[in-house]
Amino acid sequence: MKVKKVSEHIWSVKIWVGFPIHVWLVVDKDGVTLVDAGISIMSNTIIKQIESLNAGPLKRILLTHGHADHVGAIKKITKTYDVPVYAHQIEIPYTEGELPYPRRNKAQQLLPKELLHPLEEDENGVLLPIGNLKPYHTPGHSPGHVVYYHEVDRVLLAGDLFTTKKGKLRGPMSVFTADMVQAVESSTIIPELNPVKLEVCHGDAITHPANQYTDYRKKMEKKDY
Ligand SMILES: [Zn+2]
Numbered sequence: 001m002k003v004k005k006v007s008e009h010i011w012s013v014k015i016w017v018g019f020p021i022h023v024w025l026v027v028d029k030d031g032v033t034l035v036d037a038g039i040s041i042m043s044n045t046i047i048k049q050i051e052s053l054n055a056g057p058l059k060r061i062l063l064t065h066g067h068a069d070h071v072g073a074i075k076k077i078t079k080t081y082d083v084p085v086y087a088h089q090i091e092i093p094y095t096e097g098e099l100p101y102p103r104r105n106k107a108q109q110l111l112p113k114e115l116l117h118p119l120e121e122d123e124n125g126v127l128l129p130i131g132n133l134k135p136y137h138t139p140g141h142s143p144g145h146v147v148y149y150h151e152v153d154r155v156l157l158a159g160d161l162f163t164t165k166k167g168k169l170r171g172p173m174s175v176f177t178a179d180m181v182q183a184v185e186s187s188t189i190i191p192e193l194n195p196v197k198l199e200v201c202h203g204d205a206i207t208h209p210a211n212q213y214t215d216y217r218k219k220m221e222k223k224d225y
């Protein structure tokens with residue numbers, strides 16, 4: 001497992017299981033936020049890294065979405081730290097096993113009921129900032145997929161909205177993606193925010209991803225994924 005400093009306030013923890021899985025630790029004034037929770041064998045490394053940051057306790061866990069490879073370490077981490085876990089309200093019934101994810105036959109309970117809290121929204125359904133991060137609803141890979149933007153560091157934690165390969169922006173893994181057309185529409189978050197760095201769960205980071213955006217759209221419109 002590998003721990004890497006991403007930017008002034010963000011660290012990533014990565015494991016390789018035939019493909020990479022990343023989670024992120026974001027340092028706030030009052031403590032640490034974990035974004036995504038990988039798979040269970042990452043738990044101890046994540047906890048050790050929270051301790052070695054010496055930046056206060058874990059405050060919360062934020063999920064980009066509820067797929068199994070993003071929630072695995074929650075059980076152990078919430079035993080060590082009694083913290084709330086947040087996801088978009090649309091994602092919660094899928095992760096709690098009430099609804100099957102689109103294109104799946106069966107519902108699967110990935111987390112115990114009542115563990116997940118919905119991310120707060122204003123009266124227009126716009127997600128409110130949490131910790132130092134601003135969530136944006138980016139459906140497609142899953143119905144309630146969210147990305148988190150750190151405005152100070154200009155880093156976008158994009159979960160599974162994209163993958164990357166050899167420094168190139170790629171679409172999300174198609175077999176696990178609920179609605180690819182919608183995921184491509186949600187990718188406009190890149191030119192909207194123009195992050196300096198894009199972090200994805202299953203791939204290496206990309207700097208200035210907006211430079212590749214036109215090529216990305218062309219490729220995806222040709223259904224080259
Ligand atoms: Zn996923």
Ligand SMILES: [Zn+2]
Pocket residue numbers: 067069070160201202
């Ligand atoms: Zn994933």
